[in-house]
Amino acid sequence: EAQVTQNPRYLITVTGKKLTVTCSQNMNHEYMSWYRQDPGLGLRQIYYSMNVEVTDKGDVPEGYKVSRKEKRNFPLILESPSPNQTSLYFCASRQVGSYEQYFGPGTRLTVT
Amino acid sequence: RKEVEQDPGPFNVPEGATVAFNCTYSNSASQSFFWYRQDCRKEPKLLMSVYSSGNEDGRFTAQLNRASQYISLLIRDSKLSDSATYLCVVNPGTASKLTFGTGTRLQVTL
Numbered sequence: 001e002a003q004v005t006q007n008p009r010y011l012i013t014v015t016g017k018k019l020t021v022t023c024s025q026n027m028n029h030e031y032m033s034w035y036r037q038d039p040g041l042g043l044r045q046i047y048y049s050m051n052v053e054v055t056d057k058g059d060v061p062e063g064y065k066v067s068r069k070e071k072r073n074f075p076l077i078l079e080s081p082s083p084n085q086t087s088l089y090f091c092a093s094r095q096v097g098s099y100e101q102y103f104g105p106g107t108r109l110t111v112t
Numbered sequence: 113r114k115e116v117e118q119d120p121g122p123f124n125v126p127e128g129a130t131v132a133f134n135c136t137y138s139n140s141a142s143q144s145f146f147w148y149r150q151d152c153r154k155e156p157k158l159l160m161s162v163y164s165s166g167n168e169d170g171r172f173t174a175q176l177n178r179a180s181q182y183i184s185l186l187i188r189d190s191k192l193s194d195s196a197t198y199l200c201v202v203n204p205g206t207a208s209k210l211t212f213g214t215g216t217r218l219q220v221t222l
Contacts, residue, residue: 035212040120040214041214042199042212042213042214042215043156043199043212044212045209045210058209088153090155090156099144099146099161099201099203099210100158100161101156101158101210103155103156103157104155105154105155106153106154106155
């Protein structure tokens with residue numbers, strides 16, 4: 001089954017404790033991205049990657065890091081989480097040249 | 113001005129009704145347009161692309177008005193299962209980017 005998976009689905013953590021949210025897709029898509037979704041603000045892009053070892057900032061990259069060492073994986077790293085990073089996070093992938101994005105199920109992160 | 117603007121709703125309509133949403137975009141160079149559907153606390157999924165000539169998929173019709181910079185989604189014969197948030201999505205002309213509206217919530221009732 002074609003899908004994007006994210007782990008964990010739910011995470012409660014404390015300020016400053018480094019965490020990684022994993023994302024993996026099995027559709028051989030070149031393009032992957034991370035979004036956060038907040039009430040009244042919609043989906044905002046954090047980082048994206050056009051292919052392996054190619055990443056770039058989206059609209060709200062501050063406080064986040066990513067890496068793309070393999071085509072299928074695109075982890076999101078929060079080196080020192082803060083309460084304003086409490087949000088619903090989605091990973092997505094698509095073929096370059098197509099705008100049909102496939103989203104993961106989301107990760108609900110709470111930073112206290 | 114936001115890049116993509118939508119009326120947040122909610123639109124409460126009875127089953128069987130016809131309902132329409134509009135979405136405006138600010139960048140006249142925008143090239144591609146889409147409607148995504150998002151169920152509560154779930155991931156967004158592509159509902160349909162929006163073509164210049166307008167397009168229809170069953171009970172759903174999407175239209176693009178480039179002169180006035182808006183797209184629309186019309187749902188005929190609404191079903192309870194149509195209850196969701198509908199996200200307007202625009203490619204502003206750069207290869208990498210999709211800009212999402214904040215969504216319009218639809219609630220279909222008996």
